[in-house]
Amino acid sequence: MSEDPSPGADPKKIEELQKEVERLNREKAEAEAQAAAKAHAAAAAAEEKAAAESKMKMELESQKAAADAKMQAELEAQRLAAEDAERKRKEKQExxxxxxxxxxxxxxxxxxxxxxxxxxxSSVTVQSGTTTNYPYITTYSVWFPIGEPVDISGHKLIALSDGNEMMFSADGSVTKLVRSDPIVIGEQAATLTTLFGKVPVMTINYKVILEYQGNTAENQAYFKMLIQSDKSIPEFVVNFMLPKNVIAQAA
Structure with a gap:
């Protein structure tokens, strides 16, 4: 700031005023320069701080991403290990x-x-029996072919039809039969063996009672057969005891 010297002003004072003005201007310029420098430094510091913060943020994000990737890899490894263990377990189980x-x-x-x-x-051999106490009774329906000899427990039997009458031959003794007439086959002892007769399995004492029931249209004599025995007789043993031309069904 300058003042126009008025006429008659002291030149020395004018010079001093000019110097003061110059000093003030220098100080102002220096202050502005310092302020600009401070502003520049502050801006640089702020920029540096922002860059540092950005770098730290990037590093944290990178670390987090690396940690997430590591965790995912560990989880995947655990999953694969579990699947492999389960597969091996199933293979072992199979x-x-x-x-x-x-x-x-x-x-x-x-x-x-x-x-x-x-x-x-297996086979069954039959011989004379001795037991007279028979607590078991097994009932079968049997059909004899008329006119054909059959062998039951060593007894030769033949059913003979003579018109409306039925004649029955048991061991050569002929009997005339009517419905419900019984024929008793004496006491026998049947021994079941296996391994071709080398190992005896059981011996059953029994007797057989045949009750005539009539003829069938297939030229057969129908009887009810009662087997009284000292023990229960398995069905396959009965099948061993009957010849193939006699049809039998458990009644």
């Missing part, structure tokens, strides 16, 4: 089941083969 099935199948096959051998090698 192998174990397969072994058990093979073992059970082998045992069943062995049992079947043993049973087949035992049944195929």
């Amino acid at each position: 192998k174990s089941k397969s072994r058990r099935r093979k073992i059970i199948g082998g045992i069943v096959l062995l049992i079947v083969l043993v049973l087949v051998v035992l049944v195929a090698s």
